[in-house]
Amino acid sequence: MIFGTYRKRDSYLHRIDPRTKLLLTAGVSIPVYLADPAGLALLAAIVSVFAVAARISVANLLRGLRPVAPFLAMIFLAHLAFGNSIPAAAIPVARFVLLILTTILLLHTTSPSELKTALASFMKPFGGPGAEIAFMVGVAMAFIPGLLLDKETIARAQAARGYRPKGLSGFTSLIVPLLRRSFRRADSLSDALESRCYHRDAARYYYNRELTMSDYLLVGGVALILVLSGLSVSPGT
Amino acid sequence: MIELNDVCFDYSENSYPGRPVLEGVDLSVKRGEYLGVVGDNGSGKTTLAKLLNGLLLPTRGSVVVNGIATRDRERRFAIRRSVGIVFQNPDAQAIGETVEEDIVFGLENISVPKSEIDRRIDRYLSLFGIEDLRHRNIGLLSGGQKQLVNIAAVMAMEPECIVFDESLSMMDPRNRANALEKLSWLARGGTSVIQITHDHDDLARCDRVIAISEGRITPQRLPECEEIDYREPASGVTIPPLSGSKIEVRNVSHTYDHGSEWAVPALNDIDLTIRAGEVFGIIGGIGSGKSTLASLIAGLDTPTSGSITIAGIPPQPGKNVGILFQHPEDFFFEKTVREDMAFGLKAMGASDDVVESRIRDAMGAVGLKMQFLEEPLSRLSSGEQRLVSFASVIAMGPECIVLDEPTAGLDRRSRRKVLEVVKGLAGRKTVVYISHRVRDVLEVSERIAVLENGNLAFDDAKAEYPDWTQEQMREGCEWAQE
Numbered sequence: 134m135i136f137g138t139y140r141k142r143d144s145y146l147h148r149i150d151p152r153t154k155l156l157l158t159a160g161v162s163i164p165v166y167l168a169d170p171a172g173l174a175l176l177a178a179i180v181s182v183f184a185v186a187a188r189i190s191v192a193n194l195l196r197g198l199r200p201v202a203p204f205l206a207m208i209f210l211a212h213l214a215f216g217n218s219i220p221a222a223a224i225p226v227a228r229f230v231l232l233i234l235t236t237i238l239l240l241h242t243t244s245p246s247e248l249k250t251a252l253a254s255f256m257k258p259f260g261g262p263g264a265e266i267a268f269m270v271g272v273a274m275a276f277i278p279g280l281l282l283d284k285e286t287i288a289r290a291q292a293a294r295g296y297r298p299k300g301l302s303g304f305t306s307l308i309v310p311l312l313r314r315s316f317r318r319a320d321s322l323s324d325a326l327e328s329r330c331y332h333r334d335a336a337r338y339y340y341n342r343e344l345t346m347s348d349y350l351l352v353g354g355v356a357l358i359l360v361l362s363g364l365s366v367s368p369g370t
Numbered sequence: 371m372i373e374l375n376d377v378c379f380d381y382s383e384n385s386y387p388g389r390p391v392l393e394g395v396d397l398s399v400k401r402g403e404y405l406g407v408v409g410d411n412g413s414g415k416t417t418l419a420k421l422l423n424g425l426l427l428p429t430r431g432s433v434v435v436n437g438i439a440t441r442d443r444e445r446r447f448a449i450r451r452s453v454g455i456v457f458q459n460p461d462a463q464a465i466g467e468t469v470e471e472d473i474v475f476g477l478e479n480i481s482v483p484k485s486e487i488d489r490r491i492d493r494y495l496s497l498f499g500i501e502d503l504r505h506r507n508i509g510l511l512s513g514g515q516k517q518l519v520n521i522a523a524v525m526a527m528e529p530e531c532i533v534f535d536e537s538l539s540m541m542d543p544r545n546r547a548n549a550l551e552k553l554s555w556l557a558r559g560g561t562s563v564i565q566i567t568h569d570h571d572d573l574a575r576c577d578r579v580i581a582i583s584e585g586r587i588t589p590q591r592l593p594e595c596e597e598i599d600y601r602e603p604a605s606g607v608t609i610p611p612l613s614g615s616k617i618e619v620r621n622v623s624h625t626y627d628h629g630s631e632w633a634v635p636a637l638n639d640i641d642l643t644i645r646a647g648e649v650f651g652i653i654g655g656i657g658s659g660k661s662t663l664a665s666l667i668a669g670l671d672t673p674t675s676g677s678i679t680i681a682g683i684p685p686q687p688g689k690n691v692g693i694l695f696q697h698p699e700d701f702f703f704e705k706t707v708r709e710d711m712a713f714g715l716k717a718m719g720a721s722d723d724v725v726e727s728r729i730r731d732a733m734g735a736v737g738l739k740m741q742f743l744e745e746p747l748s749r750l751s752s753g754e755q756r757l758v759s760f761a762s763v764i765a766m767g768p769e770c771i772v773l774d775e776p777t778a779g780l781d782r783r784s785r786r787k788v789l790e791v792v793k794g795l796a797g798r799k800t801v802v803y804i805s806h807r808v809r810d811v812l813e814v815s816e817r818i819a820v821l822e823n824g825n826l827a828f829d830d831a832k833a834e835y836p837d838w839t840q841e842q843m844r845e846g847c848e849w850a851q852e
Contacts, residue, residue, distance in 0.1 A: 246466070246468060246471055249467075278509040289665075289670055289695075293670060294687075294688050294766060295718050318461065321462030324457065328455045339478055
């Protein structure tokens with residue numbers, strides 16, 4: 134659910150600066166933890182507005198929830214088991230659902246490279262090491278699709294020779310060639326980095342962009358709504 | 371601009387003590403020179419490339435770039451700035467997520483101003499006609515497209531010298547010809563170009579060609595076709611008497627992620643009959659759907675619609691059909707040749723005796739000596755590794771064998787061997803030979819098909835093919851221009 138959900142599209146939310154979206158996602162997660170039912174309803178309304186602005190279908194949102202459904206059911210049942218009423222047990226589930234939906238919204242509308250740029254920009258105050266960490270995260274993110282592809286290819290190469298993986302031995306016969314390939318890939322990648330003049334103080338400036346008025350308006354607007362509805366926030370529900 | 375003086379190199383931590391990769395190499399590369407370096411798989415070509423910009427340091431002797439020795443750690447950046455390398459494996463050198471990002475990465479490292487970055491992206495993408503790939507995810511491009519991006523990204527940094535280490539290996543004939551043209555264009559513009567390859571055909575435009583062999587370099591004329599050094603099959607062995615089965619592909623269409631919003635159509639209503647015991651050739655360029663068809667015939671995927679049968683029943687991988695992928699040796703997972711060949715047979719539940727006799731027969735069929743069986747796979751050359759993979763497929767005793775670009779990345783001699791083995795299978799197995807190398811396909815097959823954008827464009831006897839290509843040329847088809 135985390136990787137590969139981004140779809141390039143033109144929507145209001147796609148165009149918003151990734152830093153703003155990252156900030157909003159983090160910012161909304163706090164009231165999601167604290168809000169009472171009325172507050173949750175308000176947050177749900179905000180998330181719905183964003184979903185419309187991102188042109189994501191309801192079906193897509195629900196698909197994102199499917200993998201965590203058993204986990205949500207467990208929370209619900211656990212709360213019932215501890216003697217909570219059905220509405221009281223539903224509230225923590227609603228919190229999780231909202232949290233997951235905001236994350237889906239972020240990942241659907243923000244490409245991994247935009248996330249990387251946003252992260253690098255937030256790490257800027259930490260100087261050289263900060264930039265390096267942001268860069269490493271980026272490289273690691275770029276590494277994952279290759280890893281998945283390798284896994285798929287090895288499994289097919291084995292299937293082609295009539296091999297049907299079973300239990301633990303199936304796992305080891307996959308992991309050994311996969312690791313070997315990954316090490317080789319990492320080696321080659323570091324050669325490529327060096328050959329292309331990578332150095333840790335290299336400035337990353339091409340993707341820098343200025344925050345615009347609409348970014349400030351958006352963050353301010355959401356903050357204002359949350360503060361004005363602050364009455365309905367009562368910790369500990 | 372680059373001087374190598376008495377350069378020796380050995381991977382001392384490696385398992386070949388006392389066998390240097392390079393020995394006493396003297397070489398001088400002038401500004402604007404187009405130098406070809408030719409050598410077989412494993413001859414030390416990549417080592418030479420890495421010595422040129424200081425990724426590796428010589429064990430003895432010196433490498434000097436524009437007056438700076440690569441040993442001088444303080445000034446390494448200046449050396450990297452002057453000498454760029456495009457490596458062989460396109461999957462392991464993409465640093466950015468998208469094509470644009472990948473080009474930007476190098477340019478930011480050398481502090482090119484933003485407006486100039488924009489100019490160079492436009493310029494170098496259009497040089498290769500890949501402007502439309504600018505915002506695409508590199509991971510989703512084909513091998514040949516990735517190689518074009520790799521080349522554009524290094525060229526955009528505009529170094530004084532660029533080393534191309536087998537960087538054109540996955541391109542189809544048209545893109546390869548265009549890329550070769552751009553290499554000589556670079557040299558004419560004053561950039562030194564060092565092109566490393568195993569394929570003599572690529573070096574026609576070079577000013578000078580040298581060969582690497584056994585750690586030494588020798589000047590070369592553009593060499594003629596070499597004699598084939600083909601090992602005779604060991605005497606007294608017979609291949610299991612299998613005559614192959616008829617493959618019927620009926621109205622097959624295939625779409626990846628069928629029904630989702632990301633559906634990608636790959637094949638459209640393909641209808642083919644492949645006769646028992648023939649070697650049937652399938653030709654297609656990048657993205658033509660040929661690898662998809664290979665997977666379907668090999669039973670690794672099921673077509674979205676239509677049917678494929680082998681002697682009337684669906685394909686069962688490892689049983690009635692075997693497949694050899696591009697670069698199968700990348701997926702070796704056992705230690706020795708014997709263990710790797712036994713892998714599939716054991717998975718099938720064969721007894722030790724059967725395993726042993728199948729291995730012997732298969733080794734004979736590909737002309738490899740039995741002594742190879744106890745060798746670790748890493749000791750073999752790329753060509754030998756390919757033959758071992760091939761033998762592993764034959765050992766399973768399938769009636770049909772699908773070969774997807776079986777000669778990819780092989781030097782001339784190894785390629786010949788593979789082609790000879792394929793020809794030797796005619797009449798005994800049904801072979802589907804898939805490649806973008808038209809010449810190879812014409813050599814091994816009597817009947818061929820051509821795939822274009824997922825459609826069957828040609829399906830007839832080999833003799834009809836030249837006429838058909840002529841016709842296509844007249845109609846301006848890009849394909850037929852090899």
